[in-house]
Amino acid sequence: MISRRMGLTTAAATLLTGVAAPRATATAPPSLRTTGTHEDTGSRARLQRDVDTVLATGATGVLAEAQTADGRTTARAGLTDRSDPRRPVPWDAYYRIGSDTKTFTAVLVLQLAGEGRLALTDTVERWLPGAVRGDGNDGRRITVANLLRQTSGLNDYLAVSPDAADAFTPAGYRRSRFRSTAPEDQLKAALAHPPLWLPNAERPERERRWGYSNTNYVVAGLIVERVTGHSWAQEIHDRIIEPLGLRHTLTPGTSPYVPAPTATAYTWFPDAGGPTDTTLAAGGGADGSLISTTRDHGVFLRALMSGRLLPPAQLAAMKKTVAADDWITAPGVRYGLGIAWRPVAGSRDGIWFHGGTHLGTVSESGVTPDGARAATSATFGLRMGDPAQDAQDAAGRRLIDRALTDR
Template sequence: MGAGASGLVVQARDAEGRDREAGAGVRDLARGGRIPLDAYYRIGSDTKTFVAVAALQLVAEGRLGLGDTVDEWLPGVVNGNGNDGSRITVRNLLQHTSGLPNYTDILFGDPEELTPENYRAKRFTARTPEQQVALAMSRAPGWLPDPENPGAETRWAYSNTNYVLIGMIIERVTGHPWEQEIHERIIEPLGLRHTLTMGTSAYVPQPTATAYLQFPGRHDLTDTTLQVDGGADGGIVSTTTDMNTFLRALMDGTLLPAEQLEQMRTTVPAPDFSGGAEARYGLGIAWRPVEGCDGGVWYHGGTSFGTVSETAVTPDGDVSVAAAVFTTRFGDPGRAAAQDKATYEMVERAVCRKP
């Protein structure tokens, strides 16, 4: 809490399945209260790992191919300003090697638009996947993958647009919304009774804690608990207990056949991703080396307006940790970096018994 977060919850699960839980800070800065250990929270981009699992299950079933192009499933959707869906495969989308513009960079790219007043005015505004992709298409791509072998692309740049498109492709393949596929393929089989997709709801279930954001140019924290936030790129709410169950089931082979799990864990360098310069990104999940864990850890992480989700799991799925921090800082890079560093260290100590 020395880094300035209002509150956090964390749960670590050991190889025997025993849980250790802790909370710090307060439930609400004005009203106080102990932060609930079973708090619901927005997991942000940790959603991408769920969506990648659903896509890879479809690959295992022979209904979708990692080499399929976007145009094969969504003809004409990725087009304009040099963007070309015939040059981008499902693998490129899952691995962030597509070169596609990130629609959230466009949506939130102007610091003058990132104000408490604009947040309050737009927090109930929902955007369709088609609108999100169209926003991305207003910019030129960072690159186009090699037309002869696009799946071999190793240039990496994080783009939420990639997973909006994966959600659209899942719906085109199955005839069902991506949310339904996540529920039927992951949430229900694993008994994740506290994991849900929010759709256009701006409300997180109780119990939870107040989420706070420091906007650029301000020193105070704004309550950003209410918001319509994300789709297939970041629209899941969960708890630390359910996140640990999901991560372990992923790594121990419960959710994916060996071939698809191997594909998921085939990585490219992602030095700009959270977790450090040695981070590598697979298909919806990342890896980084950590002292005390011979095989490093697999993780993702997610940030939304006011909440940070962090996770880590050993390659065999035996030890895992999930944490939620209820403060984000867009207006103070130094304090944001200190908070991120403290969170990573907490997670790594729990999983790898770092000194």
């Protein structure tokens, strides 16, 4: 599983550089669908053009949605599967949202903080005694806020796992696609290496060193389970999915399947000579396992920023950010508690976003600070190590920015 914003773990990024992959050549007639009174003709046409632009970078299929309280506009381009030019990407397709899951997990933790059941200043040691120790790692120096803000210094288990290199090959993928790894084992892999740093001993909440690590959210999920006595999946369902009526959002557990309708998630591995169908994939948890739709994801983001999921104090805490340099190729990005902010031309207040990547699927999303407007997209097709993937990612971010600013 890849559950990191750019779609490549640190290990994979090192391993998979400068490898060109074949472009997808399949195309399908563009489509547009509007529900309610959402947007004018120009905005709808622009969304379709932006979807077409993402497809033209080499994706096999793209689905995107712009959403307000008045309705939603959904645009699509490309195919459900490269082998059948008669089947466009389905409306309301399910897809793995990857690290967009982290925002959901952060909401759980902040809800517990709002209820007084934990504090953001609590240390990991407070809730998981002895769990983060060894090789210089020290849970007494890491707070809950450090985990959510990615300022803990913990290594990314995906980057340091001994199986990381093998996983990013067609044969390695096939060997591991039905295999799940327990969060305790993921944490163990991360702790087998010295930390990148230890947060400030006196004021860990003021730590400004930043490094993206899926391990932070593995630990956050374990803390949710320790505090509540319930599984992370149950808390996601009871606190977010059911109250918001997200009927097409689910925690797959150990199942490697994505419900229908969906589109084939193709990955171009380095030196593989062609795409691999990577739709089947087990594993993941609080750091990147959710399956959703563009509609449900937009509803979640709008509810979050409009204050339906968190009290004002916790929402404000979520928006306290640090600079997240070198995370994505966009200027001025800052990372909060499970959500990030970036400036956008035409918007005085910028947008909030996260994004996620799984093998064969890229999730892009964004929401205005007041929750009035959200934009979400699923792009099917991931080309590891191919510079053209950067073009696909940039086009996806432009789609989100334009859908939110109406420019």
